[in-house]
Amino acid sequence: MSENRMTPPTEGQEKDVLLVLDKQQGKVSAVKGFDKEGNLQTVPPIQGGEFMQVDRNGDIISNLVANFYRKFQDTEGLALFRCKASEVEQNAKAIENNHRHPTPEGDKQVEALRVPKPDNPESKQGYRFDPAKIDWESLKKVGITAETLKNTKDYDRVMRGYKSRNTYTISGTIGGFYLRPTDVKLSFYQAKDGTIVPKLHGVQQDEKLLQRPYNGHEFSKQEQGNLQHIGNLGSVAQITDPKSGGQIPVFISRDRHTHELEYMRADKWKCPDSVCGVKVSPEQKAAFEAGKAVKMENLQFKDGTKRSAYLQVSAVERGLEFLPKSAVQTLQQGQQQVTGVKDEKGVEFNGHVQPGAQGKSPDKVQAKDVTPASESRTQVAVNTEGKTNEATKQTKEPLKQGQDKPTAKQREKQEKTQDKALKADKPKKSKGMKM
Structure with missing residues (x-):
């Protein structure tokens, strides 16, 4: 078999192995499994390795694929493939080669191995909500349709339980009440009776919202400024869990469009190992987990460029987000000198206080x-x-x-020290024995 030739999987007794291509790094790994948090565990695709093997037609692989794309729903840099366990090494190498040097023949062979992304509207894999159970007619009366959400690429996002990224202007009559034109974001939730209910997140103009306790946590002046101008708290806060009544550590963010406050459990979030092809250092991980904004260098973007960017955990985005230009400017301008x-x-030495320590008195x-x-x-x-x-x-x-x-x-002193060291190491010449 040539270097770029692959054999598509066929029916039979042999089980399959899942391969993952990291498009940024151009590397293929074999799936070993998933941890308790649903994170992918991979190993080098070497023949005889410790791979997760599944029946190609079983329900297990369908669930795994759905979970994979649900976990990496906003990641376009990963591609999933499936092949026979006995052909894992040659197929992995061929996928890498075709990624670097694509050819029509190679593309055709790669497609034969690719596991399709379950984002077909007819397929509910990876969705939290069943689109067929949503009352689209009621939403249509206020100006939102399934087609509208598909055009803005919010459809998959809201079906998976997230709030829409875009705002929509709604108006009309609901339950006998006339709704004036207003901008909202959309999400869904499941009621106790099992029905799927739309939730409209309107723009909040209450200027005193940040001055009130949020689930038992009172925002300091610094935190109010961070939420208002950056969008994220900048630290981990302790709030009262609305469900259990106990204290929980959370990230808090403010939606930049609707001004709505949202929280996300800090002890449930796991920092990724890399961002846009760049490894996250232990120091950066610690900063992210503490809610701080971190500047990362040489990030590799889809257009082929490398740029620096500030990232921070966002409760609105349920993970790391790239801070917008206005937030970065505020972050830089507000740095305490x-x-x-x-x-x-x-x-x-001189410098500026890091975001997590903003507000400390200079003596501390x-x-x-x-x-x-x-x-x-x-x-x-x-x-x-x-x-x-x-x-x-x-x-x-x-x-x-x-x-x-x-x-x-200092240089002169260094040179003298080095000369002395060299002379000390140099063996002394023998003068011979005296008779």
């Missing part, structure tokens, strides 16, 4: 709360983090404020 903070070597701000200003980055990296570059790798003394390379005196 500090001076005189000391690094690990006791040398002062610690070095870990501060992102160094551009002129202090090398100083802090060397003195606090122990990092070095070509210019500082031989530096024994702490860098002074704003210093990014050794001074002439």
Whole structure:
């Protein structure tokens, strides 16, 4: 079999293996299983590996595919394939090769292995609600139809239990009441009797909403500003669970269109391992899990470009979101400037307080709360983090404020130290034995 040739799966006793293509990285992995949170577990597609194997015609694989696309509903960078367990290695390699260098023949063979995304309106796989059970006629009276939602790409989103991303202008008569034209977002929920009920999220103009307790949590001035101008609280809050009455940790966000407040359990959310092909570092994960905004570099976007962007957990989006330009500007403009903070070597540096520590009094701000200003980055990296570059790798003394390379005196001292070390290591010449 040639490098790009694949054999489509056929009926038989042999079970199938699921393969996942990460389009950003151009790599194919084999599915090992799913953890309790529904996250995908993968392993290298090497022959004889520990793969999850399923009957191609069984209900199990249908459920797995539905769960996969429900979990990754907003991810266009993943593709799912299915092949015989005995052909996993050659098919994985061929899928990667065709992704890098597509050909008409290769495309045809890849399609034979592809598991179709269950977003066909006739298919309810992955949907939380059955479209057939929704009273579309009542919604049509106020101006919303299934076709409207499909045109704005909100159909799949609301069927899976999320609030629409777009707003819709509604008007008309409902239950004898005349509804003036107003902008709303749409979601559905299931009533106790099993019926699917539409929920219209109107724009809230109440300016004092943020000044009132939210499920027992009172917003500080800083938190009110974050919700109003950025859209997210910027930290994890403790609220009273409306269902159990106990205290739960949550992310809180404000819908930028309707101004509605929403929360999401912080202890139920898991940070992804990578974003747009870039690995999320342990420090970034910790910041995300604390509700902070994080700037990530060199993210690979669908148009082939690499850009930097700020991301933050959003309760409205039920996960990480790219902050819009207005929120980023507010974030940058509102950064609390500090001076005189000391690094690990006791040398002062300047910077701005990170979002999670905004509002701290200057005397309580610690070095870990501060992102160094551009002129202090090398100083802090060397003195606090122990990092070095070509210019500082031989530096024994702490860098002074704003210093990014050794001074002439320090270089001269370094050279003398090195010369002494070389002479000490050099073996002494023997003068011979005296007679």
